[in-house]
Amino acid sequence: MSIVVVLLSLAAGAYALAVIERWAVHGHLSLTGPAWAALALLGRESLLARKSDRLFFELGPVLLLVAGLMAVAVIPLAPGLIITDLATGALFLNAALAYVLVALIMAGWGPNGAYAMIAGWRFLGQFIAYAMLIVMPITAVAMRAESLSTVEIVASQEQLWNVLYQPMGFILFVVAAMGLAWLPPLDLPDATGELAGGVEAEYTGVRLAVLRLARMVIILALAGATVTFYLGGWLGPWLPGWAWSAIKILAVAAAMLSVGRYMPRIREARYLALSWKLGISLALANIFVVGVIALVVPI
Amino acid sequence: MIVELLIALSVGAGLFGVGLYGALSQTNLVMIVMGVELILAAALVNLVAFWRYLHPDEPAGQMFVLIVMAVMAVEMAVAFGIAIARFRVRGSVEMEEARELKG
């Protein structure tokens, strides 16, 4: 039952994100636009680049979608409304998202195009730098909840949301999540002005539709993770739990999608340096501070 | 339950055999590392199987798995460090060439 509900809300959420993304990229807001675009993609030719590594080319978007769906599986939308409440949910989310990297490398290598290939390897560098900044803030969150289960992490924020309890971790996590979903200004693997679409450049038709859908699912999963770990999940006054989850997830996703419109893309070298030098130090400091607080002031 | 244990251990044996073949037959350092990774993976499977079917109440079994995973990471880091250094000096990480250079 909850699988059906979660998948339906996922579809609705993905559509809402497509509307927002369209606004962020093309500047006009259209409620029906993505529906037409999706339908049109089904009718277009789905080209297979010559000399492609066909296995990877076909598998890349599908693996991306599977990774996104796996990540969504451990995100609680309301008490009891979760596909599977794993004891290691927070870690599982990470594991699922790690396959975004594999999928992008496949999609980059597969079509035998220079832009796509560079984009795929770029994402590798970006991902390795930022995987740490996903894991370490989650560690601090799990320390407070004394559990890796996402449901218990939300429950642990009854008194005080983690965004106030560990604001440093929140910032690091959001930045890393945006990097992981290659959202502008961290969109190095599909930078339009640098690689003309990068990993997406060689995909057309149905395959492109799958790729776009997978990307929306991943953004939703990351927004869901942010809400679960830092914004108290379904917790909130007056409204029912699922409504709070929906509002928070959509708000976070919309913010992630639109912030890139107002600033230039970051430089790759600088971006990696920031992660390794500043990000990881801050994340370690965050773990330390949270540990001290957890011992001294039990909230 | 003994059958499950035997299946898991046999998988470990299979991975060990494949890994050994790979580590010995490949000429490229990176490919050799891959063979070693497979051998270590065989060790992982065995450790988990022993923990699960013989001593499930002993968390030290799981601890060993973590240590082996750490060893895998270390082995890769060191191998790639050496590979880069070799490549910088010689322009190749082929082991055959390393031997030629030696003698």
Add this chain to the structure above:
Amino acid sequence: MTVQMIFLAFFGGAAVWFGVVVFRTHSMVRSALALLFSQTAIGAMFLVMQAEFLGVLQIMMMATEMSVMAIFMVMFMMDPGGMGKMDMTHQKRLSLWAGGIGLLAALLLVWLPDWGPVALSVPGAHEQAADLGRELLGRSMFIFQSAGLTILTAMIAATMVAIVPNAEQGK
């Protein structure tokens, strides 16, 4: 025939098969990703064996590790796409014998001894994770910390070996 048995055999078979593919394909990226899927199948085996934390950890760690492997393959191989169908092996006969004998010996060791009574149930996943944590930060703390230090040392050493020597940097 339990469900566990079937899944274990399936993922085990997949792990070994992908392991073989690693050395059979000419494309280096495929080779690295085959190793990744082999390791992922092993992670799935862990999950089947109810070691949830280890399984998820294995699946997570290997994704990054093997992707790094892939880029090193592309960097260092003369023919990463495998279009030249170049033979990159040596001492093939010896390796085959060694691999075969290793496999047989391991199988004998597996099948001959009496493994004694087999445990039927395991602690729950929550409990396992908590127990593992107490083990790591209690009885085995020294080993765990040494492993951590070893990784740190290896990272620093590997980086030192890999960076450009000063003399070359100058020019």
Add this chain to the structure above:
Amino acid sequence: MTIAGAREGAMYGIRRAVAAAMARDLTAFVLPGPSVARSMGIDLANAHLRIVGTPRHANVLIIAGPLDVGLRDAAAVAYAQMPRPRTILALGAGDIAPLPDADVSAPLTQAGLHSELADLRRVVAAGAFRANTGEFTAAALEVRVEYTCPMHPEIVRDAPGDCPKCGMTLVPRETASNGHGGHGGHDMPREDRPNPADHAHAGHAHDAGGSGAYTCPMHPEVISDAPGKCPKCGMNLVKAEEVESHGPGHGHGHGGHGGHGKQQDHSGHDGHAGHGGHSKATIDGIEPHFMSMVELTEGQPRSSDGLQMDWIEVPFGPFFPGLPAGLRLTLTLDGDTVAASDARSLVCRAELVDGPQMTAGDFVERLAAMMPLGPVAYRTLACAAIEEAASADPGQDARRGRAAAVERERIASHLGWLAEFGTQSGFLWLAARAGALQLAVQGADIDGIAAQAGAIRALIRRVETAPLMRMRLGRIARIGTDAPASGPVDRARGGGADARTEDPTLKALGFEMCVREGGDALARLRLRCDEIAQSLDLIAAAGRIAVPQVPDVETVSGEGAATIETPRGAARLRVKLANGKVVEAELDTPTDVNIALVETVTAQRELGDALAAVASLDLSPWEVRG
């Protein structure tokens, strides 16, 4: 109306809906580029279109203005990359061969664009599943097979054989017959087999299966209708995969046959079906003995970090989003660092004077038409030079009006540059806003400019305070004071020249040269913002804007020269009049000077930085001497 449908099929049910969706959801790839379209007064943002950065994602090819001959082959390649159904919308384009005829065409006006888009939607809705799925071929797409050594790319032969250096079997690769684009080595032996599926159904990417042809991965000449073993090597036959059916050889890059280095040559195995069991013996021609990579890489150039990687040559342009349209930039990449670069204009200017009977009026019009990115400045330049030759004086008012017209073009051009920078760096708000303001300013009268001044100043403030801007551009593309440079590039390094300092008219209006320190891309951005603000003041001070009229030089003879600070730098024109006809003309343009800087600013830069560096020079390929 020659729309190429996606697949043949009758229009019914779901297909009707899909066709309607395709008609509503038009995505356009613009030739020569959105910036050129904007400077011709076409507002694409306001046309219910989505402009995309790669032809792969487009279904309409919009051609704005006459398509330069040098761009046509690249345009054909871009068209071939578009998935079907694909259409062409031509706006005042004239002859566009080798592209097929435009599906709809109109004069180059905004109204034309709107009416033709409505027509185009009807065409797409009706023809999306048209049976006409004919192949598109063009000379630029024809492929020649040549043979090369995988390890020694310099060895290229017309026939198969062994490499004279290492004895390896040469592998076939495809190249474009007219030789544009990078040639790295599309070595893919398996792909060269005859592929029956290719001809059986053109363009049906999903209809595989009908004519199952099986072939041996190692012996392409073996073709069988049923699965089985190869008679030569005993391998399992694999299914001949469907390959993309558009004109052959258009791989990558917009308008470029992508540079395929060794890195990208994938094995192309169908799954793992192809690994039947080849051992050394079955690999034809390859020495079973191990080859030394040390030997092979000996004597090749080393990269700066000492790690010798494969170098791949990647073409960017001439239609690359964020680079000047018409510029072909070929970067040789070592990893993602630029090892070498080559910038070439595909739209070089031709001879200024064609024929002995060129009147002054023709000459002025011709020069202005040659420079789509700065017509007013070059028109003014031509008029000034001819007046100088004829010793005519347009009068103080006209001079002021002209100066203001050039300043207006400077504002528009710099705003256009900001929009391009926004596109390239993903600063999409800037791209949209600066593009809209450029359209509003271009051609506006004095009141129109005054009305926009507030918005423009607000935009400039916002650009300077945008987050990440300093990180993005600071210390990128630094140019020392010793390299010759022109225009804003020159003045952004703490000094430099500006032809306007010599102009008494501008001096009277209160002109002072803007200068920025730093010499990097950030300084150039800031300097352009300063100049926009200053030009607004100058226009307000001038009080009138007047595009120069062609001077009346009926039978005058003489020589004259003039220099004008165009938005990109100082342009100098010398003309010789004989009996009122222009017989000789010589033009020096700022891009002639600045294009030489590409090599310097991209060397050993990361790819993204290198592209930002090239964009920061604000090149106009049309200004390059042919």
